[in-house]
């Protein structure tokens with residue numbers, strides 16, 4: 515009898531929820547029906563809760579779509595929706611998607627992306643005749659033209675302030691070098707110059723931080739075993755010290771840093787830099803002495819990534835772009851952008867499926883953004 519009553523209540527409650535499916539004030543009503551029922555059976559409550567969540571996850575009511583559209587328009591085009599846009603969006607999910615898609619095609623969205631990446635890279639404008647917009651220009655170009663985002667670290671071109679493809683100043687017209695060594699943002703003159711530092715470690719750190727979402731703690735790279743301890747040099751510093759933990763990070767960082775020795779401190783591809791540290795070209799140690807790759811890796815040791823030799827920054831970037839932490843960082847980054855969260859925050863559990871969506875969309879960002887903006891989390895502003 516008790517059981518019968520229980521299932522009756524359960525069916526009744528679920529029935530209520532389903533009936534309210536089309537009612538826009540769903541949230542409020544279901545709450546009152548829950549409190550009025552005063553059922554003290556935990557099982558029943560859980561059942562109803564589960565069902566409620568299932569129903570809600572597909573419940574794009576006009577009120578929710580209207581609210582979501584407001585958030586999406588403020589985010590993507592920095593204005594409120596027009597009455598026409600609003601009218602279209604509340605007709606249902608496909609109407610909402612159509613309006614959001616139109617935002618993604620607009621000049622305003624382009625400006626929003628540009629600003630977002632200028633802030634993210636902390637680079638904009640001209641500094642000493644170097645165009646610090648280039649990292650943000652390149653990525654914005656890829657996004658608005660619906661191109662593969664992996665090119666953010668593999669492209670062999672730069673993008674100027676008019677959003678035209680140009681040769682990168684880094685290579686000073688050496689097209690062959692650009693072809694073989696360019697690695698998108700990582701070899702823009704701006705990135706190289708801004709992050710030049712002792713042994714090139716900061717270039718390595720920033721590459722990993724920005725493209726594997728590791729801003730707080732950029733190393734170690736858990737996905738790479740790095741070098742055996744006998745490969746890592748202790749000629750200048752105890753990079754191979756295991757007791758102090760130096761080896762833990764420097765076993766993979768040193769290999770990557772060695773690749774950046776081909777780019778001088780002004781951000782140029784330069785195989786013959788002036789040997790005088792005061793000229794500001796050649797890579798230096800933390801005490802300002804001339805540094806060579808031997809400071810990082812012992813004689814005759816080839817730099818390794820996942821156990822295989824690395825030829826260049828480009829080689830590293832191409833292989834890095836195929837790793838899950840690069841892919842997952844894309845889902846994380848654009849989700850945090852959409853939800854107004856900080857760059858570091860991990861992807862919420864209910865959005866983990868977005869990692870796979872990055873693959874499904876061939877690393878194109880606009881369709882990924884659309885997925886994010888129609889997720890239950892965004893629509894419900896959770």
Ligand code: HEC
Nearest residue numbers: 711712715716719732733734751752753758759760763800
């Ligand atoms: C958690 C990872 C990690 C550990 C452990 C670590 N390093 Fe580093 N190291 C870095 C990173 C990342 C940089 C780049 C600069 C930065 O982020 O501070 C760096 C930079 C350096 C530099 C250049 C400093 C400069 O002036 O730019 C030296 C020298 C260095 N590390 C030596 C060591 C030694 C010696 C140890 C052990 C006592 C050690 N590191 C332990 C990650 C690490």
